[in-house]
Amino acid sequence: xxxxxxxxxxxxxSFFKNNNSLLSSIISIGVGLVFGLIIMxxxxxxxxxxxxxxxxxxxxxxxxxxxxxxxxxxLLSNFGDVIFYSVPLIMTGLSVAIAYKTGxxxxxxxxxxxxxxxxxxxxxxxxxxxxxxxxxxxxxLAFLAGAALGAIWGMIPGxxxxxxxxxxxxxCIMTNWIAANICTWLFTNCTSIISKENTKSxxxxxxxxxxxxTPKLGLDKIFNGSYIDMGIFLAIAIAxxxxxxxxxxxxxYELKACGSNREASRYAGxxxxxxxxxxxxxxxxxxxxxxxxxxxxxxxxxxxxxxASLPAYGFNGIASAFLANCHPIGIIFSSIFIRWINNGGExxxxxxxxxxxxxxxxxxxIYLAGFTRFVSxxxxxxxKRKEKEVSRIDGKVIEYNPVKDGPKQEEPVDEKDxxxxxxxxxxxxxxG
Amino acid sequence: xxxxxxxxxxxxxxxxxxxxxxxxxxxxERSGIINLALEGEMIFGAFIGxxxxxxxxxxxxxxxxxxxxxxxxxxxxxxxxxxxFSLLLSFAxxxxxxxxxxxxxxxxxxxxxxxxxxxxxxxxxxxLVMLDIPKYAIKNSELPFILAIFFDKAYLxxxxxxxxxxxxxxxxxxxxxxxxxxxxxxxxxxxxxxxINVFKMRYLGTTISGFLAxxxxxxxxxxxxxxxxxxxxxxxxxxxxxxxxxxxxxxxGIALGALLFGFLKCVGPxxxxxxxxxxxxxxxxxxxxxxxxxxxxxLIISRKKSGCPKAEGQPYDKGQR
Numbered sequence: 055x056x057x058x059x060x061x062x063x064x065x066x067x068s069f070f071k072n073n074n075s076l077l078s079s080i081i082s083i084g085v086g087l088v089f090g091l092i093i094m095x096x097x098x099x100x101x102x103x104x105x106x107x108x109x110x111x112x113x114x115x116x117x118x119x120x121x122x123x124x125x126x127x128x129l130l131s132n133f134g135d136v137i138f139y140s141v142p143l144i145m146t147g148l149s150v151a152i153a154y155k156t157g158x159x160x161x162x163x164x165x166x167x168x169x170x171x172x173x174x175x176x177x178x179x180x181x182x183x184x185x186x187x188x189x190x191x192x193x194x195l196a197f198l199a200g201a202a203l204g205a206i207w208g209m210i211p212g213x214x215x216x217x218x219x220x221x222x223x224x225x226c227i228m229t230n231w232i233a234a235n236i237c238t239w240l241f242t243n244c245t246s247i248i249s250k251e252n253t254k255s256x257x258x259x260x261x262x263x264x265x266x267x268t269p270k271l272g273l274d275k276i277f278n279g280s281y282i283d284m285g286i287f288l289a290i291a292i293a294x295x296x297x298x299x300x301x302x303x304x305x306x307y308e309l310k311a312c313g314s315n316r317e318a319s320r321y322a323g324x325x326x327x328x329x330x331x332x333x334x335x336x337x338x339x340x341x342x343x344x345x346x347x348x349x350x351x352x353x354x355x356x357x358x359x360x361x362a363s364l365p366a367y368g369f370n371g372i373a374s375a376f377l378a379n380c381h382p383i384g385i386i387f388s389s390i391f392i393r394w395i396n397n398g399g400e401x402x403x404x405x406x407x408x409x410x411x412x413x414x415x416x417x418x419x420i421y422l423a424g425f426t427r428f429v430s431x432x433x434x435x436x437x438k439r440k441e442k443e444v445s446r447i448d449g450k451v452i453e454y455n456p457v458k459d460g461p462k463q464e465e466p467v468d469e470k471d472x473x474x475x476x477x478x479x480x481x482x483x484x485x486g
Numbered sequence: 487x488x489x490x491x492x493x494x495x496x497x498x499x500x501x502x503x504x505x506x507x508x509x510x511x512x513x514x515e516r517s518g519i520i521n522l523a524l525e526g527e528m529i530f531g532a533f534i535g536x537x538x539x540x541x542x543x544x545x546x547x548x549x550x551x552x553x554x555x556x557x558x559x560x561x562x563x564x565x566x567x568x569x570x571f572s573l574l575l576s577f578a579x580x581x582x583x584x585x586x587x588x589x590x591x592x593x594x595x596x597x598x599x600x601x602x603x604x605x606x607x608x609x610x611x612x613x614l615v616m617l618d619i620p621k622y623a624i625k626n627s628e629l630p631f632i633l634a635i636f637f638d639k640a641y642l643x644x645x646x647x648x649x650x651x652x653x654x655x656x657x658x659x660x661x662x663x664x665x666x667x668x669x670x671x672x673x674x675x676x677x678x679x680x681x682i683n684v685f686k687m688r689y690l691g692t693t694i695s696g697f698l699a700x701x702x703x704x705x706x707x708x709x710x711x712x713x714x715x716x717x718x719x720x721x722x723x724x725x726x727x728x729x730x731x732x733x734x735x736x737x738x739g740i741a742l743g744a745l746l747f748g749f750l751k752c753v754g755p756x757x758x759x760x761x762x763x764x765x766x767x768x769x770x771x772x773x774x775x776x777x778x779x780x781x782x783x784x785l786i787i788s789r790k791k792s793g794c795p796k797a798e799g800q801p802y803d804k805g806q807r
Binding site: 093097100101159161214218219220221223224225227228229230231232235236238239242362364369370372373376407408410411413414416417418420421423424425426427428 | 574578582583584585587588589591592593594595596598599600602603606607608721724725727728731732769771772774775778779781782785786789792794
């Protein structure tokens, strides 16, 4: 039993030790927090609200996130909110990631998210619901409508890229703004579904009529007073599905082949045009689903800005995707992490700083996450030097032995080399 | 006629930042670096520029008596701070061979965060308002039509940016360094084999790009936003990136694209003031969508060989030579 446990921990340890991209992510998080500390110290010199000690307290609050809130009650509700707000981020992150694996840069997640908003809100607010059952049905329809509109919006750059070879970035930027304008146009005119609180800057509308909201599964009882619903489980399930599609199916392999070398994949007989369009459609659907998870929530009024503007979720999705090195499972953690730090940032006012310092920390972490390659190279170099030292000691031992036995003695050394084998791992991570 | 003049003047004001920032994007991409951080560089440049102007306006000095000189100094400061900010991108993508899209995205997040943090810490508000609104450099209502577009109600930034645009475009294509820079975007290995320092050229391209983005950022807040710097420039940086792709990575194309887009973009907000559009009775959102739609349509019709630099986005690896 004890053996099993220890071998389990050894496995985890070796996973951490050998996964260079994970290690470098952790290093960049540490450096990002130190950078935040330095900025807070500098600010504390110039303002009277905070002292140097407050700067350390501030970093502490960033690290513990929702735990910075004093009472257990508000801790739970904050924690629930962190989870809830990270769900759309997971979806837009997945959207960026799957397009990136196909060699496309989906900067249009924001527009697809807006189209998802239109789809889900129109269906959810227009269709009549009488009881909880029809509510679930309407919820499902609204969800599908949001995903479908997002998929259509994602397909536009995909089709133009595949058929006319037009750079997807420009089409994505253009479709983003078209979507933002369509959204505002529609909601300005749909006076029947918009409640009276149509303020100057935002439409306020209740996304649920008779229970057409994302089921809560009792989570609202645990995390009392937060927005949380079962969206997080669905998002995790979707992330796992994307992971399986990308890594275990022929289709996913084709997408990745198309991403790493388009010409070669065409030469190999793959239909690269179909793959581009499908990948963008899936990416669009994912971003649309993100909007559905956000707006089909029961607790509160949700708003959509009245000025034709783009949601921050679309661009933050890029950040969460790249922080996780475009790994679908990693995106779950990176999204929750970003929201976690942001939530901790909201408690910074308590020690005399403003919450945007959390944004600086997140930005620095993402900036450093780009150095994955460089940091892994450093780690590999460090390991090699260490191994050299070890083998030098081993070599001395070998020298004392008779010459004939030399090769036999070297075998265990080879095996030792195999186990960590950082170089082979490095190849895999830098490709992926 | 007055309406047309109004639209054309607004077009110029709107198109100038796009033009100069898109040229900045062109410089970076021609040297082989995808500069996704244009938006962040604009915000950062505009922020430092506005901060300095506020300081000049608060203190009693030589610049206070000469607002146009102050405008020029602010443009220069914005450009330099944009260039310094862009060093973060070039350091990451040239020296450390980081993924350029990640570094760019991070800088786009970093710039507004720094902006708001400092503004809140020192001014207790989320935007930075200059004490005095930037004034027109020339105001002359008696000029004939064509001249009036340029020389009536014109900001200094218009002339500075046009001059910068022309000079730098010619420099990029006709000078030795400019040609070296473009070679690094097309085939860095070949460029290096004839003795061009690829790293140096890429640093140069990105730094010029950051400088132009900073200048564009200040031109935007001075002319379009009435001297108020905010933590966003309304997606201007991304639009400039789009204009650069629309212009096929080519200054002439960029100029045409920026003017066309600026013109179409200005019709929307002014449609309420002009009788012709008023009579059509279409909602403003319709006009707002048109410029984006037309860009897509033009791209579909005029699809030619992409002028995209071949080595764009790839870190230079000497070993591949």
